[in-house]
Each structure stands twice: as C-alpha cells, then as structure tokens.
Amino acid sequence: MTTNSATNSPDSAPDVLRYTAFATDPAGGNPAGVVLEAAALDDAAMLAIAADLGYSETAFLTPDPSGAERAYAVRYFSPKAEVPFCGHATVAAAVALAERDGAGEFVFATQAGTVPVTVARDADALRATLTSVAPSVEDAADDDVTEALAALGWDAGDLDAALPPRIAYAGARHLVLAAATRARLADLSYDFARLEALMRRLDLTTAQLVWREGDFVFHVRDPFPVGGVVEDPATGAAAAAFGAYARELGLVPADAELTLYQGADMGRPGVLKVVLRDGDARVRVSGSAVRIPSTP
CATH class of the missing domain: 3.10.310.10 (Diaminopimelate Epimerase; Chain A, domain 1)
Structure with a gap:
C-alpha cells in the first residue's frame, strides 16, 4: 500500500x-x-x-x-x-x-x-x-446552437440529424453537438473567446462534441474554454451527461454499456465506459487511473 x-x-x-x-x-x-x-x-x-x-x-x-x-x-x-x-x-x-x-x-x-x-x-x-447525481436533458435553443456552430466554425450541415443538439446534465451542464463525420470531429479549431462567452451565458462546463461510430461506440471531444483549457482530454462528467442524453433520446436501450473514445486527436488517448441501468436514472462512468511519475 x-x-x-x-x-x-x-x-x-x-x-x-x-x-x-x-x-x-x-x-x-x-x-x-x-x-x-x-x-x-x-x-x-x-x-x-x-x-x-x-x-x-x-x-x-x-x-x-x-x-x-x-x-x-x-x-x-x-x-x-x-x-x-x-x-x-x-x-x-x-x-x-x-x-x-x-x-x-x-x-x-x-x-x-x-x-x-x-x-x-x-x-x-x-x-x-x-x-x-440524477441527470437531466433539456432542449437547446436554436439561436444558441447557431452561435455554438459559428464559434466552432461548423455549418448546420456538419451535424448528425439523428443526434439532435441538447443540453445534458449529470453534475455539470454540457451542450451536446453530434458531428456527421469523424473528419469533422477531428478538425477542431474554434473561437475561444466566442465559445467561452456563450458557455458562460448558458452555464455550461464543456461542449460535448460527438461522432457515433456504432450502436454503442462514440468518439468525443470537449472544448473547455470556461476553465481556461482549450480542450479536455477525457471528460467523465460529460460522459455521464451524454449517457443520460443517449437514453433520453432512445439512442440506446435502458440497459446499455457505451464506450467513449476521447483524447486521440490530442495525442492522449483514453477510454470511458458509460453504464445505464433500467430503473435507475443515475449514470455510471468508469475508467482506470495511474500515477504520473514525478519529473526530476
């Protein structure tokens, strides 16, 4: 020990x-x-x-x-x-x-x-x-989505219509936006100040950018300008919120295990497991953690 x-x-x-x-x-x-x-x-x-x-x-x-x-x-x-x-x-x-x-x-x-x-x-x-904690999902106003897309440099056509924008919460608020292609998700260059201003107005912690690879497999990225960080390499709070979002929209069954890949585009790959249980609104998120060695 x-x-x-x-x-x-x-x-x-x-x-x-x-x-x-x-x-x-x-x-x-x-x-x-x-x-x-x-x-x-x-x-x-x-x-x-x-x-x-x-x-x-x-x-x-x-x-x-x-x-x-x-x-x-x-x-x-x-x-x-x-x-x-x-x-x-x-x-x-x-x-x-x-x-x-x-x-x-x-x-x-x-x-x-x-x-x-x-x-x-x-x-x-x-x-x-x-x-x-108990999660919730709410509609995102059209004007706010338009502003988020402008800050990200995305067009409306870059979105996956099967995963509509929402604000999801499971301890912190996140705007969920789904990219239509993996290439769109990979190409992230955004207006830091503009996105930060929108997120502060909406009390958001990150923008949860998602691309769906398969029924239970997703790739995600999380700009975090309100924290003074361009991008979060692996975001457990957003993963929990996304689990609530996926269940609320009927994208996955009430009992499901999702795999989220995050950080590869930053050179820091990570894996987040999200578990949903029928009859329990809460979302479980799991992952490994290891000590970062001290540098001399």
Whole structure:
C-alpha cells in the first residue's frame, strides 16, 4: 500500500499528486491534480494550486463533516474557476485514496450532490466507477446552437440529424453537438473567446462534441474554454451527461454499456465506459487511473 498523505500545516505546502484518468498509460487520458488533505487550504490557495498545475481540474479532499468512514467532501478547481463536479478528477482522487487506504467503496460529497465511487483492481490498473447525481436533458435553443456552430466554425450541415443538439446534465451542464463525420470531429479549431462567452451565458462546463461510430461506440471531444483549457482530454462528467442524453433520446436501450473514445486527436488517448441501468436514472462512468511519475 502506498502512502500519499500530506501534512497541511501552515508552514508546509500540500502534497499535490498527479494522476491521469481513463487510461493505463501516464501519457494518455486526462491528467488531474489530487490533494488528499486540503483542510488547511482556502479558496484562493486551491485556485492558485490548480492554476499552477495547469491541468483541466484538480480535486481537493477533506474528511466529510458527517465523520463517516471513507467519505470525503470534494471540491474541484480548473485553472480559472471552481466547477461543481469533475468526473476525471473524481476517478483520479478515488484511485489515489485506494492506493493509500485500499480498494472498495468511497463517498464523495460534491457541490453537485453525493457521488458514490467504487474502486477495484483491473488487469492493468485500479479502475474507479462513479455513480452520477440524477441527470437531466433539456432542449437547446436554436439561436444558441447557431452561435455554438459559428464559434466552432461548423455549418448546420456538419451535424448528425439523428443526434439532435441538447443540453445534458449529470453534475455539470454540457451542450451536446453530434458531428456527421469523424473528419469533422477531428478538425477542431474554434473561437475561444466566442465559445467561452456563450458557455458562460448558458452555464455550461464543456461542449460535448460527438461522432457515433456504432450502436454503442462514440468518439468525443470537449472544448473547455470556461476553465481556461482549450480542450479536455477525457471528460467523465460529460460522459455521464451524454449517457443520460443517449437514453433520453432512445439512442440506446435502458440497459446499455457505451464506450467513449476521447483524447486521440490530442495525442492522449483514453477510454470511458458509460453504464445505464433500467430503473435507475443515475449514470455510471468508469475508467482506470495511474500515477504520473514525478519529473526530476
């Protein structure tokens, strides 16, 4: 068992761990910062750590006020702002806890709600499965979709009519836009400021850009300008939201397992598994996470 504890006294810097989520290779997936003992940090300190680290999110953990065993309050900061929920940092934090305390069940109290996480050993690495808060899906206004397409440099004809635009939520809000071709998805060059302004107005965390390869296989990309990041390499919160979207629109059965590939266009390939269960509105997202080695 590896001990990753930190002593957060005023005179010592917190131990900032670095993991990549949704991959078994440190060069793949989405890097996240993890601070397992953040009780001594205020908002400004957490934001400064996240900005200095430069990853799309860093998770900061404190013991849950209830005192329950293996339960934590978790806050997530991007380099620019706090976000209510982050899937890849949840996976990273849960794996870091499992390395320290042993695999099993954890409970994360987030600003979006309670998120149970189970960690088990897979063939190559520890794998975490989070269960989202209750999701929702709503229509996207035509004018907002038009503005999003303009910011992305897409035309209406670039969209897949079988997967209509929607705003989906499973802890954070995401605008789902489906590309008609893999080539359209691969060619991502957008107006950062214009998309950021739209996303702030709509309270969006990312734009979830999707291309459907098969019945249960999708390729996704997630611009994240509101977090100060051009693109997120693997986005667990958006994957959960997309699972709710796919079920709501009848694209998949009520019981289904989806595979989302993300990050390949950035050179950081990752795999996200999304599980839907009939009779349970919540969405489960799972993936591996591994420690990123320290550089000299």
